[in-house]
Amino acid sequence: MPELPEMETYRRLLTEQLACRTITDVEINREKSININSGQFKSQLIKAQITDIKRRAKHLIFKLSSGKNLLLHLMLGGWMYIGNEEDNPDRTKQVIISIGDKKLYFIGLRLGYLHLLTDTELEKELADLGPEPIDQTFSFPVFRELIGSRRGMLKTTFVNQQFLSGIGNCYSDEICFEAGLLPMKKADELDEDEIKILYQSLKGVLTRAIQFGGYMEEPLFRGDTKTGGYNELCRVYDREGEPCLRCSSPIVKEEISSRKTFYCRNCQK
DNA sequence: AGGGCAACCCGGACGC
DNA sequence: TGCGTCCGGGTTGCCC
Numbered sequence: 001m002p003e004l005p006e007m008e009t010y011r012r013l014l015t016e017q018l019a020c021r022t023i024t025d026v027e028i029n030r031e032k033s034i035n036i037n038s039g040q041f042k043s044q045l046i047k048a049q050i051t052d053i054k055r056r057a058k059h060l061i062f063k064l065s066s067g068k069n070l071l072l073h074l075m076l077g078g079w080m081y082i083g084n085e086e087d088n089p090d091r092t093k094q095v096i097i098s099i100g101d102k103k104l105y106f107i108g109l110r111l112g113y114l115h116l117l118t119d120t121e122l123e124k125e126l127a128d129l130g131p132e133p134i135d136q137t138f139s140f141p142v143f144r145e146l147i148g149s150r151r152g153m154l155k156t157t158f159v160n161q162q163f164l165s166g167i168g169n170c171y172s173d174e175i176c177f178e179a180g181l182l183p184m185k186k187a188d189e190l191d192e193d194e195i196k197i198l199y200q201s202l203k204g205v206l207t208r209a210i211q212f213g214g215y216m217e218e219p220l221f222r223g224d225t226k227t228g229g230y231n232e233l234c235r236v237y238d239r240e241g242e243p244c245l246r247c248s249s250p251i252v253k254e255e256i257s258s259r260k261t262f263y264c265r266n267c268q269k
Numbered sequence: 270a271g272g273g274c275a276a277c278c279c280g281g282a283c284g285c
Numbered sequence: 286t287g288c289g290t291c292c293g294g295g296t297t298g299c300c301c
Binding site for chain 2: 030032075076077091092107108109110111112150151152153156257258
């Protein structure tokens with residue numbers, strides 16, 4: 001599912017493709033995907049310019065020239081495609097935003113949504129999110145302080161958006177593997193060295209994942225070679241039964257707090 | 270505080 | 286081909 005690196009990849013590519021462009025049409029095929037009635041939604045979007053595209057955690061925020069914000073969360077299985085009338089995926093499109101002859105398709109929005117919000121509403125919506133892990137200000141002392149207040153398992157701690165924002169099921173496993181720590185290890189049982197390794201792994205995995213375009217398999221547009229490059233670089237996620245790339249013992253899949261979790265029994269301690 | 274769990278949602282994969 | 290069934294999984298909220 002799209003996590004921070006996937007959304008950051010989307011942000012960068014969407015900015016290249018759509019920034020400063022004007023919305024010319026909007027099609028809503030699923031009312032539940034939006035927060036106001038479709039008539040109002042359309043009239044507020046059409047003729048508005050996309051002035052900027054920002055990211056906060058797993059959300060994207062399309063800043064509009066009207067001063068309003070279009071807040072996107074893809075949740076489970078949501079993805080986007082930029083094409084045109086002919087070039088588009090053979091899937092159900094819940095929302096389609098036209099920008100001249102280009103069309104931005106929103107696909108797989110089940111629990112995902114596009115909410116049109118004022119600055120105040122947006123701020124309120126994002127208020128409970130924890131710090132951005134790739135932010136410059138997220139230093140080791142900040143991380144040590146933060147994790148020092150935690151007693152739960154690393155897995156549940158990392159996927160908790162109030163603790164740290166943007167990490168989901170895949171990257172929490174990848175970070176634990178990189179650090180050589182078991183996902184069920186308790187945060188309050190870590191020594192100083194382990195906290196340091198965990199911090200470095202967190203920064204390292206996310207930075208590399210962004211660099212390689214995340215692990216989403218669907219390209220954003222025809223000829224997009226950036227998206228999904230990290231898919232083959234995942235070392236434990238969705239690799240059940242395959243040999244560990246460090247020690248060759250099979251990667252195991254286990255349910256931890258009702259989330260599928262992948263790890264190596266041998267080299268993660 | 271943390272763990273467990275249900276509810277949300279429905280496209281699409283899968284089985285017959 | 287066609288129809289019915291069920292899974293996935295981030296997030297919220299509630300209970301213990």
